[in-house]
Amino acid sequence: IIQVAFIDGVQWVASDDSLMYLDNKTKKFTTAYFAIDHTQPFSVLPIKDLSHAKGIYAVAGAYSAFMYRVSDEAGKKKLVFNNMLPNIRRTYSIHVDPSGNIWYSQAEGLFSMKNGKEKEHHSEHPLLASRINDIVSLDDGSLAIATDGNGLLVYRDGKITHHLTSRKDKLASDICRKIFTRHNKIYVASPGGLSIIKYSNHQVADMETYTDAEGLASNDIKDVYADSNSICVATSAGITTIARNRPDPRQVKGPPFALTHITSNGKVLAPDSIYNLDHHANSLHFEYIGISFRAPGAVKYQYKLRDGSAWQAAGAASLDFPFLPPDQYHLQLRASVKNGPWSEVSSFRFTISPPFWQKGWFLFLCLVTFLSLVVFAFRWRTRRLSQRHQAQLQMQNQVTYLEQQALQSMMNPHFIFNVMNSLQHLINSQEPHAANLYLADFARLIRLNLDIAAKSFISLEEELAYLRLYLSFESLRFKESLTYTITIDDELEPDDCEIPAMVLQPFIENAIWHGIMPAERQGHIWITIRRQEEDKIHISIVDNGVGLTPPGHHRVRTHESKGLKLTKQRLDLISKLTGISLHFDIYDNKATGNCTGTVVELTLPMHYSM
Structure with missing residues (x-):
């Protein structure tokens, strides 16, 4: 049909x-x-x-x-x-x-x-x-x-x-x-149910929907016919007649519903009681039932666990809440048959107590303990910083003291006496021009001494300028029997390298006094400066003196000049202040198989931060 x-x-x-x-x-x-x-x-x-x-x-x-x-x-x-x-x-x-x-x-x-x-x-x-x-x-x-x-x-x-x-x-x-x-109503048959639309004055005024929840044999509607008494609906499961004077199925109460069984960690609870549960008893199981003889498989359920929360879909016959956090709960459940009205709400109130470590007195105790530890740590940290600051001040004072000692060592009376003798010799030899130049260089040397004494670090260029003046005076004193060579790596910019002030002069002085003078022959000093790594320089000072173990001697010379001792102490203190290891090595020059002088090697960073 x-x-x-x-x-x-x-x-x-x-x-x-x-x-x-x-x-x-x-x-x-x-x-x-x-x-x-x-x-x-x-x-x-x-x-x-x-x-x-x-x-x-x-x-x-x-x-x-x-x-x-x-x-x-x-x-x-x-x-x-x-x-x-x-x-x-x-x-x-x-x-x-x-x-x-x-x-x-x-x-x-x-x-x-x-x-x-x-x-x-x-x-x-x-x-x-x-x-x-x-x-x-x-x-x-x-x-x-x-x-x-x-x-x-x-x-x-x-x-x-x-x-x-x-x-x-x-x-x-x-x-x-x-x-x-019929009569300003449009009846629409569809596979999802029957829609009845009220249409008048070119406007859609209202819409109703009928499904199997309202008593249709099926939602799959094939055709529809309506008169003043009833609505005849042809479905794939048969014909359903809806009387117009019967009560609206949507106004009928929902199905009978009951909360039947409650357990907490396996222990049975009474649905009509209020419980205060321990935090260990926080896994709850609920069973319930909604009865519909017309469509027993179409019953659906909703629940909410707290007042004010939204309704959520529930399982067919039970709900499980494992490991609920401590709080106050009000479980509410209701049932409906498909899109029909909801049943009366069944509820169950319970509270899960927090463990002792979440209670106020324990949190207060933890807060007090934490604040006490913060105060103790702050005082300990302040004391340690003060001690560290005092230690740094002491080391800086020691560095300043050693710098002053090094300055005094550089300008010792013997050196000044020898310079004066050389100057007197030039004057007595009727060489006023040479004497004037010698006196001007000596004044410049003193000026450099005063400038260097006010600094902890100077550029390599300043250090080399001072060494050239110092060696020129020593060469004049030795009557040209002392020469020197200074070699600088082309990759280095002396103005861009920073070294501790007056760090090289004690090694030069030691090479002259304890290496070249005892040898009683033409002396020469080689000073070589090269770049060793990205941010380090290597300095070697070589002389052709008697060395640490002179020929015919079986013991190494153990004498250490005051200047070398002061230099070693200064480098140790600077290492502590900067965290950079500074050291030097002194050994015999045995390149030819015989003791032909002494070698001093230093490895220094190009820049410092104190």
């Missing part, structure tokens, strides 16, 4: 293979026959839709749609061919409006035919180009259009005035199969 229609007091039934009507005399269904007409090129069967108005029977078939007029012949109804659609295509639905215009849908969408002329409407809007399952006229002259996936459309004067969907308007489904209208 495709469709049942009441036309002019006659009940018609359309099927795949025939068109029948109920004979009012015999009260039996009789098959109507089609008059043979050679202008009808195709059979109308199987029938897909049927509509009637203005004496025209519009029948949609598998290949096209045809218009007939009915005549009685020998007591039987005969359908006489009147017209057909201009295109030969499958027609899904057809409708004759009160003005006699024919509306129909094919694969391309919506069409109409007025006075024998066809008009395409699917180009007016994309929704009109979709598949259309049914078309009916509304009291205000609009058309209600059931689409196959795009919801319900209300069409008037070439425009879609309303578009109702399941998501936006709570339509039962976007797949609309059949439409029935």
Whole structure:
């Protein structure tokens, strides 16, 4: 059966293979026959839709749609061919409006035919180009259009005035199969249930939805018919009749519901009591039941664990809450049959006490302990910083003291006495020009001494300038029997290198006094400075004196000059202040197999931070 229609007091039934009507005399269904007409090129069967108005029977078939007029012949109804659609295509639905215009849908969408002329409407809007399952006229002259996936459309004067969907308007489904209208109401059959839309004055006023929760045999609705007394709904599971004067099923109370069993860590609790549970008993299990004889498998449950929280879906028959945190709880449960009303709420109040380490007195004790530790740590840290600061001040004072001692060592009376003797010799030898130059250099040397004495670190260029002056005086004193060579790596910029002030002069002085002078021969000192790593310099001072173990001696010389001792102490203190290891090595120069002098090697950083 495709469709049942009441036309002019006659009940018609359309099927795949025939068109029948109920004979009012015999009260039996009789098959109507089609008059043979050679202008009808195709059979109308199987029938897909049927509509009637203005004496025209519009029948949609598998290949096209045809218009007939009915005549009685020998007591039987005969359908006489009147017209057909201009295109030969499958027609899904057809409708004759009160003005006699024919509306129909094919694969391309919506069409109409007025006075024998066809008009395409699917180009007016994309929704009109979709598949259309049914078309009916509304009291205000609009058309209600059931689409196959795009919801319900209300069409008037070439425009879609309303578009109702399941998501936006709570339509039962976007797949609309059949439409029935009566008394300003639109009944929409769909696979999701029955939607009843109140439509008046070109406006949608209200919408109701009926499903199996309201008593339908199934949500899969095939067709619908309504009169003043009842609504007849054809479903895939049978026919359901809804009486209009019965109570609204949505106003009926929900199913009987009860909270039946409660356990806490396996211990049974009474549902009507209030419990204060230990923090170890924080795993709870709840069992409950909602009763529905009509749809026992359709009962659903909701719960909330605290007042003010949102309802959440619950399991079919039980709830488990493992390891609940300490807090006050108010469990509330309710049941419903599908989309029906909710039952009365069953509740259970309980409190899970916090462990002692989360209680106020313990937290206060921890806070007091923590603050005491902070105060103790702060005082200890302050004392340590003060001690460290005092130690740094002491080391800096020692460095300053050693720098002053080194300055005194450099300008010792013997050196000054020798310079004065050399100056006297030049004056007595009638060499006033040389004496003036010698005196000017001596003044410059003293000036450099005073400048260096005020600094802890100087540039390598300043140190070398001082050494050149110092060696020039010593060379003059030795009557040209002392020479020297200073070699600097091309990769080094002396102005960009920083070394401790007066760190090289004690080694030069030691080489002259304890290496070259005892050798009693032409002396030479080699000073070589090169870059060792990215931020370090290597300085070697080599002399050709007697060395640490002179020939004919079996013991190494153990004498250490005051200048060397002061230099070693200064380097140790600077190492402690900067955290950089500073040291030097002194050994015999045995490059030729014999003791031919002494080698001093220093490795120093290029920059310091104190």
